[in-house]
Amino acid sequence: MADSKDFTAGVDSNAKKSPRRIVFITRRTSAQVKAETEDQTQTFPEVLFRAAVAVMTLAVVLVWISLMFNAPLEGLADPSHTPNPAKAPWYFLGLQEMLHYFPPVVAGVMVPGLVVMALIVIPYFKVNIEAEGLFLKDRQKRLRIFYVVATALSVFLLLFKVYAALVPTLIMAAVMLVAAQSSPQSPSAFRRYLAARPLSYWVMTWFLFELVVLTAIGTFFRGPGWSWVLPWQG
Amino acid sequence: MAKTGMTKTMNQYFDDLRGTRVWRSIFRSGTGSSTLKRALAIQQNVFLHLFSTKVRTRMLSLSATWYLGTLTLGTFLILIATGIPLMFYYHPSAPQAYADTKDLQFVVSSGLFLRNLHRWSAHAMVFLVFAHMFKVFYRGAYRTPREFNWVIGVILLLMTLLLSYTGYLLPWDQLAYWAITVGSNIASAVPVVGEKIHFLLLGGNAVNANALLRFYVLHCMILPLTAMFFVAIHFWRIRKDGGLYSHASEPATQRANANPGVVANAKEAQ
Numbered sequence: 306m307a308d309s310k311d312f313t314a315g316v317d318s319n320a321k322k323s324p325r326r327i328v329f330i331t332r333r334t335s336a337q338v339k340a341e342t343e344d345q346t347q348t349f350p351e352v353l354f355r356a357a358v359a360v361m362t363l364a365v366v367l368v369w370i371s372l373m374f375n376a377p378l379e380g381l382a383d384p385s386h387t388p389n390p391a392k393a394p395w396y397f398l399g400l401q402e403m404l405h406y407f408p409p410v411v412a413g414v415m416v417p418g419l420v421v422m423a424l425i426v427i428p429y430f431k432v433n434i435e436a437e438g439l440f441l442k443d444r445q446k447r448l449r450i451f452y453v454v455a456t457a458l459s460v461f462l463l464l465f466k467v468y469a470a471l472v473p474t475l476i477m478a479a480v481m482l483v484a485a486q487s488s489p490q491s492p493s494a495f496r497r498y499l500a501a502r503p504l505s506y507w508v509m510t511w512f513l514f515e516l517v518v519l520t521a522i523g524t525f526f527r528g529p530g531w532s533w534v535l536p537w538q539g
Numbered sequence: 540m541a542k543t544g545m546t547k548t549m550n551q552y553f554d555d556l557r558g559t560r561v562w563r564s565i566f567r568s569g570t571g572s573s574t575l576k577r578a579l580a581i582q583q584n585v586f587l588h589l590f591s592t593k594v595r596t597r598m599l600s601l602s603a604t605w606y607l608g609t610l611t612l613g614t615f616l617i618l619i620a621t622g623i624p625l626m627f628y629y630h631p632s633a634p635q636a637y638a639d640t641k642d643l644q645f646v647v648s649s650g651l652f653l654r655n656l657h658r659w660s661a662h663a664m665v666f667l668v669f670a671h672m673f674k675v676f677y678r679g680a681y682r683t684p685r686e687f688n689w690v691i692g693v694i695l696l697l698m699t700l701l702l703s704y705t706g707y708l709l710p711w712d713q714l715a716y717w718a719i720t721v722g723s724n725i726a727s728a729v730p731v732v733g734e735k736i737h738f739l740l741l742g743g744n745a746v747n748a749n750a751l752l753r754f755y756v757l758h759c760m761i762l763p764l765t766a767m768f769f770v771a772i773h774f775w776r777i778r779k780d781g782g783l784y785s786h787a788s789e790p791a792t793q794r795a796n797a798n799p800g801v802v803a804n805a806k807e808a809q
Contacts, residue, residue, distance in 0.1 A: 343595050343596070343597065343785070344595070345594065345595055345596060346593065346594050346595075346596045347574065347577040347578070347592065348577075348581050348590050348592055348593060349577045349578075349580040349587070349592075350577070350580075351599075352590075352594050352599065353587075355606075356606070356609045359606040359609050359610060359613065360609060360610065360612070360613035360616070363610050363613045363614065363617075363663075364617060367614075367617060367656060367660050367663060370659050371652055371655035371656040371659055372652065372655075374655065374659070375644075375651065375655055376654050376655050376657075376658035376659070377714055378641070378644060378712050378714075379712040379713040379714045380712060380713050381634055381712065381713070382633070382634070382637065382711050382712060382713060382715065382716035382746075383713060383716070384716070384745065384746070384747075386713070387717065388713055388717055391717035391718070391720065391721050392717075392718060392721065393718050393721045393722045394703060394707050394718055394722075396665050396669075396700060396703070397700075397722060400725070401721065408728075409724070409728030410728045410729075410730060413725035413728045414725070414728050414729050414733075421697065424693045424696075425690050425693050427676070427681055427689065428681040428683070428685070428686035428689045428690075433681075434682055434683070436679065506677075509677075513673060
């Protein structure tokens with residue numbers, strides 16, 4: 306502990322907020338007071354009421370859908386008769402699309418494993434906590450790294466002919482280049498927005514983009530033998 | 540009839556009810572609508588005490604959360620409410636499971652509606668969990684001190700996928716059988732122990748009656764209980780981590796708002 310002279314003492318004068326509050330501040334560090342002066346609403350009953358309204362609205366929508374559309378039910382399970390294509394549930398079709406390009410140990414084990422690991426560690430990496438625009442600091446160095454990573458990823462996807470993942474990657478790279486050419490002083494609100502996006506935003510948005518595109522392709526554009534079909538061709 | 544001093548309104552009847560000994564023995568907060576009583580209504584209820592007694596008013600706007608977490612809980616509750624009656628009509632044995640599903644479609648009163656609601660709510664829950672995750676990410680609500688609640692959220696995402704996946708097999712039709720076959724074959728690709736995991740998951744080398752029973756037990760018992768356990772921690776942690784994330788109340792933002800010029804100058808100097 307600090308020696309006896311190494312602090313100053315004060316008494317909080319706001320008797321409305323706290324009956325008595327004594328603050329000790331050492332000379333070397335400043336006290337950080339997290340003021341909570343925001344408007345607050347009682348959970349009971351206002352917030353619970355709002356939650357109930359939200360859930361009931363959802364229930365109405367789901368009941369309406371259930372009255373209008375029947376859940377699919379096909380013939381009895383038959384191990385000797387494989388449907389073509391045999392598809393996983395929709396939320397795994399992005400993975401099944403990856404299985405089309407890469408060996409199962411890569412697409413089925415490494416990719417989902419890495420995605421889950423990456424999601425778990427997000428809050429523990431400083432790069433995800435900083436909210437600085439990616440290209441606002443060390444612009445030249447970061448641009449070089451960006452070029453190397455984007456090119457390596459694109460070449461990798463090109464070599465394995467993963468055009469379904471390559472196109473979203475190239476679109477994201479193009480948007481990031483626009484961001485690199487934008488500044489917080491730009492007259493365009495959109496470019497000011499892009500300039501302020503941090504690295505974590507770009508990585509997550511790229512992941513979301515790939516997830517949506519691959520899942521949509523697996524769901525709507527894959528037919529017999531996992532060949533490319535258009536949804537309206539049955 | 541005009542209300543007179545003699546006539547009690549609905550609210551007065553309700554207040555009287557809340558004042559009775561029986562009601563007080565169940566809900567300990569009692570009558571009255573003071574801030575204290577409202578806080579007690581949350582604090583003294585085993586379920587509600589998971590939540591804070593107060594929420595920042597700004598966080599109640601639709602744009603702050605889109606109510607995605609609340610809606611996800613809503614689908615979970617609908618799934619429990621529809622799942623239990625579905626269990627009454629279902630035998631987890633092959634091929635009886637398929638006949639039971641057919642009966643639900645054509646014989647059981649409202650069975651078709653029950654199954655439809657369960658199925659579509661399950662899809663909605665998977666979608667909402669993903670939406671909730673991305674919304675939380677883009678708001679930056681995973682930041683300190685909420686790191687661990689984000690991790691619990693990832694666990695709940697996996698729980699949801701497993702719940703949906705195990706439920707997918709239960710109708711025992713072609714769609715179910717081959718979807719699970721495709722999915723479970725991926726487990727075989729795990730190096731060294733893949734075949735063992737595959738066997739453990741299915742209770743055999745292929746999807747069969749053993750797999751159906753295992754998936755049934757996981758779907759109706761183990762996974763829902765585990766999910767509820769983590770949901771409880773997830774809600775409780777919101778309270779313990781300082782309430783719903785609200786950007787303007789965070790220290791960094793407060794400093795920036797208090798002194799915008801200083802921050803701007805500091806950036807230019809770098």
